[in-house]
Amino acid sequence: MERDARGLWLVWFLSGLIVFMIFLPVISAKFGYFWLGDFAYLAFKPFCHQLPERSFDLLGRELGVCARCLGIYLGIFFGLSFFLLSKRSPTRLILFPIFFMISDGLLNGLGIIDSGNIIRMVLGLGFGIASGWLLGYGIIDLERILKVEFKGRWRIRNIT
Amino acid sequence: MENKEHYLKAFLIAGLVSGLLSSLPIISLGNCCCLWMLFGGALSSWLLSRSSRNPVRIGESALVGLFSGLLAGMIFSFAETIKRIINPEQFQLAIETMRNRGVSLPPEMEDYLNQALNLIAHPGTVLMGLLFFYLLIFGIMSIIGAVIGFSIFEPRFALKRKVKQDSYGVVESTKPQEMIEQGQMKKTDLYFPRKPKEGE
Numbered sequence: 001m002e003r004d005a006r007g008l009w010l011v012w013f014l015s016g017l018i019v020f021m022i023f024l025p026v027i028s029a030k031f032g033y034f035w036l037g038d039f040a041y042l043a044f045k046p047f048c049h050q051l052p053e054r055s056f057d058l059l060g061r062e063l064g065v066c067a068r069c070l071g072i073y074l075g076i077f078f079g080l081s082f083f084l085l086s087k088r089s090p091t092r093l094i095l096f097p098i099f100f101m102i103s104d105g106l107l108n109g110l111g112i113i114d115s116g117n118i119i120r121m122v123l124g125l126g127f128g129i130a131s132g133w134l135l136g137y138g139i140i141d142l143e144r145i146l147k148v149e150f151k152g153r154w155r156i157r158n159i160t
Numbered sequence: 161m162e163n164k165e166h167y168l169k170a171f172l173i174a175g176l177v178s179g180l181l182s183s184l185p186i187i188s189l190g191n192c193c194c195l196w197m198l199f200g201g202a203l204s205s206w207l208l209s210r211s212s213r214n215p216v217r218i219g220e221s222a223l224v225g226l227f228s229g230l231l232a233g234m235i236f237s238f239a240e241t242i243k244r245i246i247n248p249e250q251f252q253l254a255i256e257t258m259r260n261r262g263v264s265l266p267p268e269m270e271d272y273l274n275q276a277l278n279l280i281a282h283p284g285t286v287l288m289g290l291l292f293f294y295l296l297i298f299g300i301m302s303i304i305g306a307v308i309g310f311s312i313f314e315p316r317f318a319l320k321r322k323v324k325q326d327s328y329g330v331v332e333s334t335k336p337q338e339m340i341e342q343g344q345m346k347k348t349d350l351y352f353p354r355k356p357k358e359g360e
Contacts, residue, residue: 014296043293134308138221139303
């Protein structure tokens, strides 16, 4: 399978941008640009509860998302990176970490268990890596489909 | 792109459902850890696999998931903008906090900095930046939902398709139309294949 697809690199870059946004409050606070960190908090607000007790803090400032979301986004980035580096295709075993995280999320949501931040992050990381791997596979195939579909259609004609 | 005719229906339904669930006041709390986005992607993949008569590729699922995510992202951004217009206090507070947290630079730089901050912290600029960010998150998460959905649903539907082909013979392009005319199957079966009952 060809791994040097441009679309895959683009998605990898965009997922890296999201990870950067998560660490932006810490990085910006280090250089004194606190308002940039506030922008990151505002951006992630609809997608994460951002509860202080469920988030990691670094250098006295909380990250943009909670522990589980941090694991998910980091995992997607790592999963895509592994996919770019390795030559192995995903198997259906890759769905196990996804089920683990969903069941942990449900049990926590129902108040049956209370797993700590580290466990939440590790399960999120597993979910993210599995998802990133599958995502890479999907993007590669999507790019192949689009290449076949639009072959030569977007080429600029030489009218001279 | 063998199943091109089923893309539109799959991504429209999934995008609308995902966008609405993400925008409604209390239900949107489920979007924590991107639940509704993943659900929307998985729904689009399920609809595509269910409707298609040919094998579905993972890339096709990813494409439908991407479009459904972008649609849901647009609906969500629109709803967020409306929410900000109706209830601007919280948003204004966040922007004021951003403005007041200006960096301490030499006095000669203060004016330039304030101008830049006013431009960046303007509600319109913030909303534009957030729109890009929302579309990005919705797009990526919906593709992930779609590829996960593909891994779960497609093998099952592939099996059903094979069973159907074994019982009806090789389905040619004109065959379903003839079967509808002869009353052997309903028109809706083209889009939502049902399991043949015993005796059919």
